[in-house]
Amino acid sequence: MSDQKSPVDFYFDFSSPYGYFASLHIEKLAAQYGRTVNWRAILLGPVFKTMNIAPIANVPLKGDYARHDMERSARFHNILFRHPDVMPIATQHAARAVLWVQQNDAARAVNLIHAIYSAYFTENIDISKLETVIRIAGDNGIDAGKLSTALNDDTVKEALKTEVAASIERGVFGSPFVIVDGESFWGFDRFDQLEAFLKSGKI
């Protein structure tokens, strides 16, 4: 047995602004306490179906507040943010692309995650489109042709389905959602408690 600490499982949906905010902090936070990050792109659609709830933007009253809260939270945390014109969007192409790249090059996959999030939440680029995901991947040194073939193959589709089902099985129901040493934290606004846990090993 080594002293190696287990990695932090970081679940996120590319349609989630708080997932985006958290994606900018999780690596530094984990590294500060000797951890690496397992980036786990998921889809919240199936989870919301299980929970019988609607995406926050579509809930009366809450939707208006949510938009204001996103913009204010971004300012509060000094995060570059532009509310996309369309939200939520379908994110299966983006999630599958990440999953495929992760099989070959974990570091490049992390760059791709940041690039996709940044495109959607700072440049208002519609990342729901397959060709957009492939273009962003290409810009980040990923073989666009190979990725395109992979995204049209059932293997990666099944792999994402399996990953999403496994996340629901673990109790993941939102984005961002962090699991470390069996402890679950939902939301960027639980990063203070996550940090306390990483620091002392209990909370």
Added chain:
Amino acid sequence: MSDQKSPVDFYFDFSSPYGYFASLHIEKLAAQYGRTVNWRAILLGPVFKTMNIAPIANVPLKGDYARHDMERSARFHNILFRHPDVMPIATQHAARAVLWVQQNDAARAVNLIHAIYSAYFTENIDISKLETVIRIAGDNGIDAGKLSTALNDDTVKEALKTEVAASIERGVFGSPFVIVDGESFWGFDRFDQLEAFLKSGKI
């Protein structure tokens, strides 16, 4: 015109643990920035109906996490907390009692709020019962006979209905919910942003 700053509107439901947590911090926070607190007991039932959502404890996946999060958040913030056996509960008697006491003695009403919250969230006392609310009020120096008469009268029932309708009109959809100078903050986990706003007048 005086330099008097407008009070902080603090909306809460007695069934809300995060409302309880926030109730222990809001006075000190407001006072620190020269504000007083308008305590506004509401009922989330009608709001949830408008939003077409279920109380958090009843949502699949989220419910289990919610209980864990309440207990962990209480520890994190050094707040005495015991998860009540029954949650959520009906809180109209408690809210009406507060509304009635506020008409006569605002300071005593604040004491009553703390006493009811404490009974429910630290002593597992079922505050949904009319006689329990009256007993707690009596223990806090409120005339139990007069309160009992008032709670059986339609006046206070109508007053609470009006208050709840007005809160929905203002966009209140959760507990705790703070409005100050037109800026809204939902959740105890937005108290960091609330503080930043109180401090600098913008956010």
